[in-house]
Amino acid sequence: MNYQQKQINELLAPVRAFLQCETPDSWLAEATKPENLNALLVDHCNCELKASQTAIFLIRKYAVDAESSMALLEWAKPYEDFVYGKERNNHFFHGRKNGLSASLTPRDNFPFGQELIDKMVRLIKEEFHHFEQVLEIMEARQIPYQSLRAGRYAKGLMKVVRTHEPGTLIDKLIIGAYIEARSCERFAKLAPLLDEELCKFYISLLRSEARHYQDYLKLAEHVAGENISERIKQVGIKEAELITSPDETFRFHSGIPAFTEA
Numbered sequence: 001m002n003y004q005q006k007q008i009n010e011l012l013a014p015v016r017a018f019l020q021c022e023t024p025d026s027w028l029a030e031a032t033k034p035e036n037l038n039a040l041l042v043d044h045c046n047c048e049l050k051a052s053q054t055a056i057f058l059i060r061k062y063a064v065d066a067e068s069s070m071a072l073l074e075w076a077k078p079y080e081d082f083v084y085g086k087e088r089n090n091h092f093f094h095g096r097k098n099g100l101s102a103s104l105t106p107r108d109n110f111p112f113g114q115e116l117i118d119k120m121v122r123l124i125k126e127e128f129h130h131f132e133q134v135l136e137i138m139e140a141r142q143i144p145y146q147s148l149r150a151g152r153y154a155k156g157l158m159k160v161v162r163t164h165e166p167g168t169l170i171d172k173l174i175i176g177a178y179i180e181a182r183s184c185e186r187f188a189k190l191a192p193l194l195d196e197e198l199c200k201f202y203i204s205l206l207r208s209e210a211r212h213y214q215d216y217l218k219l220a221e222h223v224a225g226e227n228i229s230e231r232i233k234q235v236g237i238k239e240a241e242l243i244t245s246p247d248e249t250f251r252f253h254s255g256i257p258a259f260t261e262a
Contacts, residue, residue: 008203011210012188015181018213020233021240023182023189030257032193036250038143041134043252046148047183048131049079051212054176055120055127059104062169063113068104075100079128088145099125112223119215126208137201151251154179156242160235166223173220174232177213178239182253184209 016022031040056076060069082088104121106113138145157178161171184206191202221228247255 008188008206011206012185015184015210015213018181018217018236019178019185019240020236021244023186024244024256026256027243027254028189028193030250031190038146039148039250040252041138041141041143042146042148043151045131045134045138045145046083046150047252048127048134049083050154051179052076052079052124052127052131054172055124058169058172058176059117059120062110063104063106063116065105065107068102071100071102071104075124079131082145083147112219115222116219119219123212123215126212130205130208133201137197148251149249151249151254152247153242153251153253153255157235157238160238170220170224170228170231171235173216173223174228174235175239177216177220177232178235179253180209180213180216182239182243184213186252 030036053076056072060072064072100121104117106117110116135145157175161175162168187202187205187209191199194202217232220232224231243253243255245255246258248258250257
């Protein structure tokens with residue numbers, strides 16, 4: 001085992017321990033088919049934006065004032081315009097400084113506001129950067145960005161969210177941890193099965209994805225103020241069910257192949 005592989009194994013050990021199942025080999029076989037490369041990269045691109053949007057939502061809903069909320073929306077606008085707009089022009093975010101236009105002011109009535117802001121802003125910066133990186137790879141390979149119908153994974157996880165606070169926030173943070181951990185695990189499994197460029201790229205994402213899941217989990221624990229291991233386990237059961245059950249649509253977080261469309 002070389003030094004890099006040893007580092008990867010050490011990084012992934014807590015991620016694998018946290019997840020309640022491994023990605024099935026049948027999904028990996030589907031993901032590495034040449035005809036699925038476009039969908040894999042486009043959906044990966046979408047996942048990076050969705051991760052940023054989720055973090056922005058959490059900051060806006062729980063942690064900041066109205067002015068700071070508007071600054072967050074403005075930060076996301078070029079990326080959302082690219083994905084959801086009729087005319088896709090990436091020059092609005094390519095090469096520009098990846099940052100907020102103003103500092104964020106935490107609310108007085110949420111004791112974890114600054115911690116949530118600090119962790120989520122770092123995550124947002126990294127996810128926007130990853131979005132740009134995936135898009136650059138697609139452009140170099142002449143893979144056009146296209147709209148894809150969302151898979152069932154995120155919606156399936158949201159079905160377990162409690163409808164009362166702080167349970168709602170705690171559950172969304174736990175779900176965030178599972179999504180980031182699963183992404184990390186899949187990057188690691190996919191990397192050696194793809195071409196050299198994508199292999200290096202996916203390995204380069206492992207450290208940030210592993211930290212993201214830990215940040216979400218720590219926030220959930222701090223907000224709860226008590227042991228939430230049973231709740232983490234319950235959400236994990238649902239996550240594993242989505243990963244190991246038949247899925248009709250191939251996506252980055254889809255289940256085992258039962259695909260009828262790309």
